[in-house]
Amino acid sequence: EAYPLPRLSPLQKLTTDLCKDDKTIKDLVVGRRVGFYKVRGEIGFGTFSRVKLAFHALTKDKVALKILDRTRLDSHAQRLLSREISSMECLRHPNVVCLYEVVETPSRLFLVLEYAGGGDLHNRICTETKLSDVTCKITFAQILSAVKYMHNHNIIHRDLKAENVLLTSTGCVKVADFGFSTQISERSDALDTFCGSPQYAAPELFREECYLGPPVDVWAMGVVLFFMVTGTMPFRADTIGKLRRCVIECAYTVPPWVPGPCQRLIKGILKAAPDERYALDQMMGCNWLLPVEFPWSLVHPEPSSAQQSLLH
Ligand code: ATP
Numbered sequence: 001e002a003y004p005l006p007r008l009s010p011l012q013k014l015t016t017d018l019c020k021d022d023k024t025i026k027d028l029v030v031g032r033r034v035g036f037y038k039v040r041g042e043i044g045f046g047t048f049s050r051v052k053l054a055f056h057a058l059t060k061d062k063v064a065l066k067i068l069d070r071t072r073l074d075s076h077a078q079r080l081l082s083r084e085i086s087s088m089e090c091l092r093h094p095n096v097v098c099l100y101e102v103v104e105t106p107s108r109l110f111l112v113l114e115y116a117g118g119g120d121l122h123n124r125i126c127t128e129t130k131l132s133d134v135t136c137k138i139t140f141a142q143i144l145s146a147v148k149y150m151h152n153h154n155i156i157h158r159d160l161k162a163e164n165v166l167l168t169s170t171g172c173v174k175v176a177d178f179g180f181s182t183q184i185s186e187r188s189d190a191l192d193t194f195c196g197s198p199q200y201a202a203p204e205l206f207r208e209e210c211y212l213g214p215p216v217d218v219w220a221m222g223v224v225l226f227f228m229v230t231g232t233m234p235f236r237a238d239t240i241g242k243l244r245r246c247v248i249e250c251a252y253t254v255p256p257w258v259p260g261p262c263q264r265l266i267k268g269i270l271k272a273a274p275d276e277r278y279a280l281d282q283m284m285g286c287n288w289l290l291p292v293e294f295p296w297s298l299v300h301p302e303p304s305s306a307q308q309s310l311l312h
Helices: 010-018 075-090 121-128 133-152 215-230 240-248 260-269 280-284 305-311
Strands: 037-045 049-056 062-069 099-104 108-114 165-167 173-175
Touching: 037 062, 075 099, 075 108, 121 165, 121 215, 133 173, 133 215, 133 280, 215 260, 260 280
Parallel strands: none
Antiparallel strands: 037 049, 049 062, 062 108, 099 108, 165 173
């Protein structure tokens, strides 16, 4: 089965058009340059990718360059990549990593991504053990805003976890990694497949129910919230079988020192039945989050004019 990659994005076309001597994108991938991006050091590794820091040669904007070796991509990996690109192409939100463009050569594929230089939420929680109440509120409000936006655009992430919540150097949330994402309308395709990390997986995934919709993201947000507030995971077990039982039975305990409004939010989200779980709008109106001003205008400055021109 072939999973064709989306056509050239307008930005890639722009890069090609800007190339005065009319070279193709392929010719632009030379040495430590990819299109208009000057490649610098390594940032991280994925199963099929290397991620490097790069700078736009004209605007000097930092980007994360995700590099994939096409010859190593089996059909499963191609499918994940295709989903990642097509979901990210539809999403433009201050709390979602922006895909600026895709550069292709016969052997490699380069995803030019918005750079999040503050590490990921998992590392931050592990380093600081437990985040302050106000940091938890601001971080969760941004995750909530990102997920609401995705669901409004009919996209379910399906792999929400603290590792996929990247942070900028100012603490602004950037949700990443859309490889398991899917369109809500694609029911027949993959809404009935188990994906994501077991510790964040909703009971309906373990029960192998056939309709898995947006509530799987809501559940994962509950796990992230629990982890952020307490520094521990709500469901822990040494085998997958035991974990499955804990999740299906919704066997977790919120420590008594967690503020009451936050406890109520966690309990409203981590409910075994998907249709009893809080809706995103209910979360937005919950007492615990109410004092939070919508934070992105404070922590996320308006995109620079150079970034704006990349986006339009
Ligand atoms: P896997 O492919 O196994 O699921 P992954 O999703 O973490 O792993 P990548 O998306 O390739 O793989 O990311 C690898 C690492 O690169 C991440 O763990 C993160 O540290 C870093 N990274 C990815 N995207 C960005 C970004 N936009 N800004 C900053 N760092 C990033």
